[in-house]
Amino acid sequence: MERVVLVTGASGGVGLALCQRLLEEDGRIHLCIACRNDQKSEATRDLILAAHPAAQVSTVEVDLGNLASVLRVAQELRCRFQRLDFVYLNAGIMPNPHVNFKALWRGLLTGKLLHMLTTAEGVMTQTDRLNGDGLQEVFATNLFGHFILVRQLESLLCGNEKPSRLIWTSSSNARESAFSLSDYQHAKGQESYSSSKYATDLTSVVLNRKFNNQGLYSSVVCPGLVMSNMTYRILPVFLWKLLMPIMWLIRFFAKTYTLTPHNGAEAHVWLFKQKPESLDALVKYHSCTSGLGKNYVEPRKMDVDEETAEKFYQKLLELEKETLEKYSDLLD
Numbered sequence: 001m002e003r004v005v006l007v008t009g010a011s012g013g014v015g016l017a018l019c020q021r022l023l024e025e026d027g028r029i030h031l032c033i034a035c036r037n038d039q040k041s042e043a044t045r046d047l048i049l050a051a052h053p054a055a056q057v058s059t060v061e062v063d064l065g066n067l068a069s070v071l072r073v074a075q076e077l078r079c080r081f082q083r084l085d086f087v088y089l090n091a092g093i094m095p096n097p098h099v100n101f102k103a104l105w106r107g108l109l110t111g112k113l114l115h116m117l118t119t120a121e122g123v124m125t126q127t128d129r130l131n132g133d134g135l136q137e138v139f140a141t142n143l144f145g146h147f148i149l150v151r152q153l154e155s156l157l158c159g160n161e162k163p164s165r166l167i168w169t170s171s172s173n174a175r176e177s178a179f180s181l182s183d184y185q186h187a188k189g190q191e192s193y194s195s196s197k198y199a200t201d202l203t204s205v206v207l208n209r210k211f212n213n214q215g216l217y218s219s220v221v222c223p224g225l226v227m228s229n230m231t232y233r234i235l236p237v238f239l240w241k242l243l244m245p246i247m248w249l250i251r252f253f254a255k256t257y258t259l260t261p262h263n264g265a266e267a268h269v270w271l272f273k274q275k276p277e278s279l280d281a282l283v284k285y286h287s288c289t290s291g292l293g294k295n296y297v298e299p300r301k302m303d304v305d306e307e308t309a310e311k312f313y314q315k316l317l318e319l320e321k322e323t324l325e326k327y328s329d330l331l332d
């Protein structure tokens with residue numbers, strides 16, 4: 001029986017490249033692409049089929065920043081499939097980004113420039129807002145919508161003959177100092193993206209602890225710095241065009257400057273080929289590209305405190321309970 005692979009955020013960037021690369025690895029998979037609306041789903045499906053005419057590609061629509069939409073898509077997936085082998089939780093946003101060029105300059109003088117260029121530590125801020133569910137938009141889209149999706153798909157993910165896998169697209173921008181248990185949605189700060197990615201790392205660690213014995217394994221990856229819609233929105237296009245030669249040069253020093261979505265999907269594809277039992281739950285798998293363009297994967301230990309992870313998970317469960325009460329009419 002073919003493996004079923006669900007990819008969120010499949011309409012572009014890393015998600016679309018991942019879909020193409022997965023079909024190059026195994027043309028027999030059933031690929032289910034999740035996009036925000038049917039036009040995007042159909043356009044994405046057509047693009048994928050143009051390169052892989054014999055592929056089995058189905059579509060679902062979901063807005064991960066809208067809990068009713070997440071509950072509806074989970075119900076649809078439960079009706080359509082008996083099992084999911086891989087779920088790539090890849091969709092993500094970074095709204096209203098702001099770059100602190102003075103910080104980069106200080107980084108140059110203090111020898112921290114390379115670290116800043118690869119992690120954006122101290123370099124980037126964002127302005128977040130509340131979504132229609134009354135949640136902080138970045139937390140809701142990058143993490144909580146995906147968390148609810150996973151929990152609603154438990155019957156397709158747990159207790160199968162072969163292990164099922166969750167692969168979260170996190171980031172090297174995930175930072176403990178941007179995250180706080182008392183403000184886990186990051187309503188008060190200006191690093192909502194960093195906080196949401198750290199929260200993703202914590203969640204994956206706990207999911208492994210709770211679900212490995214039911215045959216569900218979770219991993220986190222960082223695609224490196226990829227030129228995608230997300231990054232193109234950070235600076236004006238003309239500036240990116242001017243910076244591009246410098247970015248290619250930086251790649252000789254910073255292996256996480258993968259730059260293309262194809263390269264960025266390296267760790268996702270590598271994980272597709274690994275036995276889950278051989279993976280370390282406390283490691284983030286980074287896509288890397290050498291100066292000469294060779295792709296490889298680098299495992300790096302994550303900076304996560306397991307006690308904080310457990311406390312945060314309890315908070316997610318409380319929020320989940322409130323959500324399910326609010327939307328009880330959408331549940332079976």
Ligand SMILES: NC(=O)C1=CN([C@@H]2O[C@H](COP(=O)(O)OP(=O)(O)OC[C@H]3O[C@@H](n4cnc5c(N)ncnc54)[C@H](OP(=O)(O)O)[C@@H]3O)[C@@H](O)[C@H]2O)C=CC1
Pocket residue numbers: 008009010011012013014015035036040062063064065066090091092093141169170171172222223224225226227228229230231
């Ligand atoms: N680019 C980079 O340098 C890095 C990216 N990442 C992460 O990689 C992932 C993919 O990003 P990337 O490919 O770069 O960026 P893109 O903006 O190209 O892709 C983001 C994807 O997420 C989808 N998406 C956004 N919001 C929602 C939503 N509310 N509901 C459903 N889908 C949504 C987008 O759909 P739509 O087309 O409808 O907008 C799109 O398909 C993200 O999680 C990002 O944080 C991590 C590290 C570095």
Ligand SMILES: CC(C)CCC[C@@H](C)[C@H]1CC[C@H]2C3=CC[C@H]4[C@H](C)C(=O)CC[C@]4(C)[C@H]3CC[C@]12C
Pocket residue numbers: 099116117118119120123124170171172173224225231234235243246247250
């Ligand atoms: C000389 C140039 C390279 C100057 C560019 C300045 C900034 C626009 C970029 C410098 C560092 C970049 C980033 C680093 C980490 C990424 C992270 C892993 C991620 O998840 C999303 C994108 C990044 C934050 C990215 C964004 C652009 C920079 C801040």
